[in-house]
Amino acid sequence: xxxxxxxxxxxxxxxxxxxxxxxxxxxxxxxxxxxxxxxxxxxxxxxxxxxxxxxxxxxxxxxxxxxxxxxxxxxxxxxxxxxxxxxxxxxxxxxxxxxxxxxxxxxxxxxxxxxxxxxxxxxxxxxxxxxxxxxxxxxxxxxxxxxxxxxxxxxxxxxxxxxxxxxxxxxxxxxxxxxxxxxxxxxxxxxxxxxxxxxxxxxxxxxxxxxxxxxxxxxxxxxxxxxxxxxxxxxxxxxxxxxxxxxxxxxxxxxxxxxxxxxxxxxxxxxxxxxxxxxxxxxxxxxxxxxxxxxxxxxxxxxxxxxxxxxxxxxxxxxxxxxxxxxxxxxxxxxxxxxxx
Amino acid sequence: xxxxxxxxxxxxxxxxxxxxxxxxxxxxxxxxxxxxxxxxxxxxxxxxxxxxxxxxxxxxxxxxxxxxxxxxxxxxxxxxxxxxxxxxxxxxxxxxxxxxxxxxxxxxxxxxxxxxxxxxxxxxxxxxxxxxxxxxxxxxxxxxxxxxxxxxxxxxxxxxxxxxxxxxxxxxxxxxxxxxxxxxxxxxxxxxxxxxxxxxxxxxxxxxxxxxxxxxxxxxxxxxxxxxxxxxxxxxxxxxxxxxxxxxxxxxxxxxxxxxxxxxxxxxxxxxxxxxxxx
Numbered sequence: 001x002x003x004x005x006x007x008x009x010x011x012x013x014x015x016x017x018x019x020x021x022x023x024x025x026x027x028x029x030x031x032x033x034x035x036x037x038x039x040x041x042x043x044x045x046x047x048x049x050x051x052x053x054x055x056x057x058x059x060x061x062x063x064x065x066x067x068x069x070x071x072x073x074x075x076x077x078x079x080x081x082x083x084x085x086x087x088x089x090x091x092x093x094x095x096x097x098x099x100x101x102x103x104x105x106x107x108x109x110x111x112x113x114x115x116x117x118x119x120x121x122x123x124x125x126x127x128x129x130x131x132x133x134x135x136x137x138x139x140x141x142x143x144x145x146x147x148x149x150x151x152x153x154x155x156x157x158x159x160x161x162x163x164x165x166x167x168x169x170x171x172x173x174x175x176x177x178x179x180x181x182x183x184x185x186x187x188x189x190x191x192x193x194x195x196x197x198x199x200x201x202x203x204x205x206x207x208x209x210x211x212x213x214x215x216x217x218x219x220x221x222x223x224x225x226x227x228x229x230x231x232x233x234x235x236x237x238x239x240x241x242x243x244x245x246x247x248x249x250x251x252x253x254x255x256x257x258x259x260x261x262x263x264x265x266x267x268x269x270x271x272x273x274x275x276x277x278x279x280x281x282x283x284x285x286x287x288x289x290x291x292x293x294x295x296x297x298x299x300x301x302x303x304x305x306x307x308x309x310x311x312x313x314x315x316x317x318x319x320x321x322x323x324x325x326x327x328x329x330x331x332x333x334x335x336x337x338x339x340x341x
Numbered sequence: 342x343x344x345x346x347x348x349x350x351x352x353x354x355x356x357x358x359x360x361x362x363x364x365x366x367x368x369x370x371x372x373x374x375x376x377x378x379x380x381x382x383x384x385x386x387x388x389x390x391x392x393x394x395x396x397x398x399x400x401x402x403x404x405x406x407x408x409x410x411x412x413x414x415x416x417x418x419x420x421x422x423x424x425x426x427x428x429x430x431x432x433x434x435x436x437x438x439x440x441x442x443x444x445x446x447x448x449x450x451x452x453x454x455x456x457x458x459x460x461x462x463x464x465x466x467x468x469x470x471x472x473x474x475x476x477x478x479x480x481x482x483x484x485x486x487x488x489x490x491x492x493x494x495x496x497x498x499x500x501x502x503x504x505x506x507x508x509x510x511x512x513x514x515x516x517x518x519x520x521x522x523x524x525x526x527x528x529x530x531x532x533x534x535x536x537x538x539x540x541x542x543x544x545x546x547x548x549x550x551x552x553x554x555x556x557x558x559x560x561x562x563x564x565x566x567x568x569x570x571x572x573x574x575x576x577x578x579x580x581x582x583x584x585x586x587x588x589x590x591x592x593x594x595x596x597x598x599x600x601x602x603x604x605x606x607x608x609x610x611x612x613x614x615x616x617x618x619x620x
Contacts, residue, residue, distance in 0.1 A: 229439075229444075236423065237423055238419050241419075283437075283440070
């Protein structure tokens with residue numbers, strides 16, 4: 001691999017910008033592919049018909065009510081979880097930090113299922129606040145658990161605390177789903193992480209949170225880059241570290257929480273994508289975050305479409321992502337085991 | 342040389358600093374004079390780093406006050422403080438794959454407003470910092486690809502890019518070989534003489550400190566035992582008390598300051614060593 005850092009700064013910046021444009025340009029074709037593949041193949045030209053002049057035919061209804069929200073959900077969830085993962089890796093200086101591994105997705109999912117099981121709330125716009133609450137409480141718990149003992153919140157202790165909390169919350173969520181079989185039947189797919197069954201109005205209700213989160217992440221990219229230097233150094237160059245860590249945490253909660261409210265706890269996106277971005281652009285978190293958004297959207301859409309196209313089965317995207325992500329996770333853990341301690 | 346005293350810029354007044362119940366620095370007062378190179382020396386575990394961190398505003402003293410030109414630094418925001426004062430920790434850490442240039446640009450953090458573009462002043466400060474530390478040719482290299490000495494210079498470049506008047510440096514010569522140590526100390530000397538910077542650096546070699554610094558401060562058990570021009574501080578008595586080392590003070594044929602020639606460590610070194618086991 002040619003070393004991108006060997007280039008003079010101007011050219012390096014240009015190359016990174018070109019790469020970002022390329023990645024963004026790949027998103028529409030990927031989205032279109034996602035729309036065409038399914039139990040019935042629908043040609044792209046029918047698509048334009050359906051968008052411009054919907055005639056209520058079965059094909060058009062499938063496209064607009066089933067596939068369009070599914071594609072949009074994939075787009076949002078991928079970008080949101082990937083950027084959330086990048087922020088977490090920057091703030092904790094932990095290569096294994098991600099909303100999935102540190103229990104934030106599981107916390108959001110548990111809170112949503114809790115609300116559905118014990119309250120009469122079922123509007124996505126209200127449930128998302130439970131997701132935020134669950135994500136926030138889970139983040140605080142993992143940080144508190146991981147900080148116990150010598151050396152504070154080391155990467156290894158955080159990852160272990162996250163694993164423990166995820167295991168606990170996932171089984172609690174499953175228990176709730178099993179106990180309330182009748183009402184929560186349609187939730188079981190969601191709890192595995194799935195893009196299906198979302199209506200266009202659900203997507204429209206949740207998208208503002210995700211888009212606002214992504215916009216804030218873009219604005220905060222520079223301070224987040226400075227946070228990635230570590231607390232001491234960030235303070236030395238004049239950063240209010242406590243304030244920015246809190247803000248970054250809040251951003252993660254909004255991004256991951258609304259992603260979970262939309263598609264359930266989809267794992268590994270937040271872990272794998274920032275690493276891929278880092279391979280492409282180096283250690284600069286401004287670029288890592290920029291690359292993570294389109295890469296995350298591409299990965300989730302690819303996982304969702306690819307399995308349908310290859311195997312002809314409609315697997316929840318959370319499961320496909322686990323199939324892709326687990327080997328990558330093991331590779332990362334092995335490669336980085338030296339700096340885990 | 343210049344006048345014997347200069348106005349105090351950074352002052353610790355009667356500070357007690359410590360971690361969880363254990364006091365490392367006890368009721369210490371020190372004034373860092375403007376436009377001077379002050380070297381802070383002392384045995385391991387005597388509280389040098391702790392004092393430096395407190396002066397940099399990273400550690401709040403349990404009692405007493407630290408002030409910058411009369412204003413308590415606790416009243417300044419991190420950003421305001423960072424524009425006036427920069428600090429280089431003993432073992433700074435950053436992501437391995439960050440390039441020297443990206444690191445140095447981080448030094449501009451306190452001067453930048455949110456969303457404001459990279460300014461000409463930012464660019465000039467970074468270029469100058471890279472030039473002063475001879476890091477221009479290595480600017481695009483990742484930190485992990487550098488030798489210990491080059492990495493130390495990259496860190497110093499980041500500190501310089503901050504354009505602060507006061508530099509607090511914790512053992513800046515640690516990873517350097519002898520040539521690079523002298524080069525770095527000469528650079529610090531030049532920053533004081535030509536740019537009017539105020540430097541407080543923790544150093545280990547008392548003879549190097551005597552050669553390059555205007556003032557030496559000896560710290561022992563969290564208290565200043567001796568402070569003043571090298572000629573006043575480098576005596577067999579002070580070094581015996583502070584470092585538990587026996588030796589001779591000679592006339593330095595190359596510099597106007599005395600030269601200390603160590604002979605042997607005194608028995609009480611064991612007691613001093615126990616002290617360093619903390620943390």
